[in-house]
Amino acid sequence: MAVKYSFPDILAFGDTGYGDELAWGALTTLEIAVLAYALGLLIGTVGALGKLYGSRLTRTILNGYTTLVRAVPELVLILLLYYAGTTALNALLDSIGIGSVAINGFAAAVFVLGFVQGAYSTEVLRAAILAIPIGQLEAARSFGMSPWLEFRRITLPSLLPFAIPGLGNLWLIVTKDTALIAVVGYSELALSTRQAAGNTKMYLTFFLVAGAIYLAITLVSQQGFGWLERRLRRGQRLHA
Amino acid sequence: MTIETAKFIAKAVILSLLGAIALLAVYWLFFASSWSWLPNYLPLLAWGFYYTVLLLVVSSVLGMILAVPIGLVQVTGPAWLAFIARWFCTIIRGTPLLIQIWLIYYGLGSLFPLIPELRQSFLWPVLREGIFYAMLAFTLSFAGYEGEVMRGAFLGVPRGELEAARAFGMSPWKVLSRIWFPRAVRQVLPTLAGETVLQLKATPLAFTITVMDLMGVTSKVRQDTLRIFEPLMLLAVIYMCLTFVIVWGFNRIEQMVPQKR
Numbered sequence: 001m002a003v004k005y006s007f008p009d010i011l012a013f014g015d016t017g018y019g020d021e022l023a024w025g026a027l028t029t030l031e032i033a034v035l036a037y038a039l040g041l042l043i044g045t046v047g048a049l050g051k052l053y054g055s056r057l058t059r060t061i062l063n064g065y066t067t068l069v070r071a072v073p074e075l076v077l078i079l080l081l082y083y084a085g086t087t088a089l090n091a092l093l094d095s096i097g098i099g100s101v102a103i104n105g106f107a108a109a110v111f112v113l114g115f116v117q118g119a120y121s122t123e124v125l126r127a128a129i130l131a132i133p134i135g136q137l138e139a140a141r142s143f144g145m146s147p148w149l150e151f152r153r154i155t156l157p158s159l160l161p162f163a164i165p166g167l168g169n170l171w172l173i174v175t176k177d178t179a180l181i182a183v184v185g186y187s188e189l190a191l192s193t194r195q196a197a198g199n200t201k202m203y204l205t206f207f208l209v210a211g212a213i214y215l216a217i218t219l220v221s222q223q224g225f226g227w228l229e230r231r232l233r234r235g236q237r238l239h240a
Numbered sequence: 241m242t243i244e245t246a247k248f249i250a251k252a253v254i255l256s257l258l259g260a261i262a263l264l265a266v267y268w269l270f271f272a273s274s275w276s277w278l279p280n281y282l283p284l285l286a287w288g289f290y291y292t293v294l295l296l297v298v299s300s301v302l303g304m305i306l307a308v309p310i311g312l313v314q315v316t317g318p319a320w321l322a323f324i325a326r327w328f329c330t331i332i333r334g335t336p337l338l339i340q341i342w343l344i345y346y347g348l349g350s351l352f353p354l355i356p357e358l359r360q361s362f363l364w365p366v367l368r369e370g371i372f373y374a375m376l377a378f379t380l381s382f383a384g385y386e387g388e389v390m391r392g393a394f395l396g397v398p399r400g401e402l403e404a405a406r407a408f409g410m411s412p413w414k415v416l417s418r419i420w421f422p423r424a425v426r427q428v429l430p431t432l433a434g435e436t437v438l439q440l441k442a443t444p445l446a447f448t449i450t451v452m453d454l455m456g457v458t459s460k461v462r463q464d465t466l467r468i469f470e471p472l473m474l475l476a477v478i479y480m481c482l483t484f485v486i487v488w489g490f491n492r493i494e495q496m497v498p499q500k501r
Binding site: 055057061068071072073074075076077079080083084172176177178179180182183190193194197201203204207208210211214215218219 | 251254255258330331333334335336337338339340342343346347348349350351437440441442443444445448455468469472473475476479480483484
């Protein structure tokens with residue numbers, strides 16, 4: 001049976017087209033990206049503070065983490081952590097008598113991408129904290145602020161303008177890195193596109209559409225980060 | 241509980257966790273892992289290494305050659321060329337490399353058989369191989385990222401130097417080849433090592449279009465022997481070594497360029 005497909009109809013929602021599959025894939029991609037980014041920021045904040053103020057042991061561990069993650073391809077890390085993580089978790093659960101569980105692909109994707117992002121966020125945030133004039137932090141301390149108050153009132157608001165360009169880049173990287181999850185077989189935008197393309201043999205159409213969706217995410221995010229940076233920099237002197 | 245005791249407990253917990261992980265890793269490496277497959281796959285791994293390096297070198301060199309005009313026309317070219325170059329960079333940098341690779345391999349690849357004359361031509365053996373699609377995709381990708389960098393570098397050359405060159409009566413071509421281009425290249429040199437490492441870290445994606453690079457060989461080992469960790473660990477170590485070689489090599493090149501500090 002030869003089915004003839006045509007361009008706009010193939011993207012219809014419902015049984016006749018792949019519009020809903022692609023939309024679902026795009027939503028999954030965004031969900032993975034947002035959660036992995038948040039996890040990466042959390043790791044990055046702890047990592048940056050640890051690298052700057054931690055003991056020598058903490059610094060050594062964190063240096064090992066960032067060097068390793070940045071020297072090994074994301075794809076290899078994702079495969080390693082995906083398999084190693086699931087095996088280790090199952091071994092752990094086995095040993096305490098719960099028995100093995102099927103690892104949720106979504107959670108694994110978020111964890112793995114967040115772990116990779118954490119290394120990059122650590123470096124971005126560390127550089128941003130170093131860019132704060134030291135006098136401001138000393139002033140905060142001399143007012144008797146506790147470390148937490150100092151971080152919340154002084155460090156965080158003054159590091160953000162320095163960090164936003166780097167963090168914006170990291171967001172763009174994580175939205176694109178979600179496509180790597182397709183290789184381990186979790187169905188997000190890239191994999192659902194590939195399946196749709198394989199089913200219909202309309203490779204060019206589907207990959208162009210997927211590319212357009214990713215591009216739209218990127219362009220909207222760039223606008224968003226531009227607005228955020230202008231807002232965070234309000235009151236700062238514009239240097240030529 | 242004082243802060244000191246809390247710190248001590250936290251340190252003890254982290255240290256014992258790390259110790260346990262290290263012990264497990266050593267135990268795995270010496271007792272649980274199996275490397276008996278390795279000698280059989282050494283020739284294949286050598287080929288994989290060759291394809292990975294070939295892909296990296298070809299795409300970086302060709303991509304850099306493409307990036308120079310892409311950067312230049314955005315700074316000084318006619319508006320329509322600048323427009324095209326800018327959108328090329330935006331599209332390359334705004335979409336995942338995996339999608340670009342698949343678009344070129346499956347998309348372009350599905351168009352070629354529609355032209356019957358191509359089947360008889362000398363190009364056909366080339367057009368069947370995944371590696372050539374990979375080279376095309378990686379070259380375009382590197383050109384997109386590096387074109388943006390080159391644009392910044394051309395902009396970063398002090399205006400006075402270019403004006404001085406023109407005042408000496410140099411032709412536009414001579415200004416470019418003697419002053420503008422060498423100064424711009426010197427500016428991007430420190431970032432080039434990082435960009436090349438990023439490119440190296442992207443090459444394993446080629447295995448998704450049947451290229452037998454290091455990653456492709458690794459996944460073949462995994463399918464044949466059902467060993468998951470050993471080949472992946474080996475792969476991670478090889479990529480780390482390659483990363484350090486690239487960083488070291490670019491450091492050497494940078495030191496050769498005389499610079500006032």
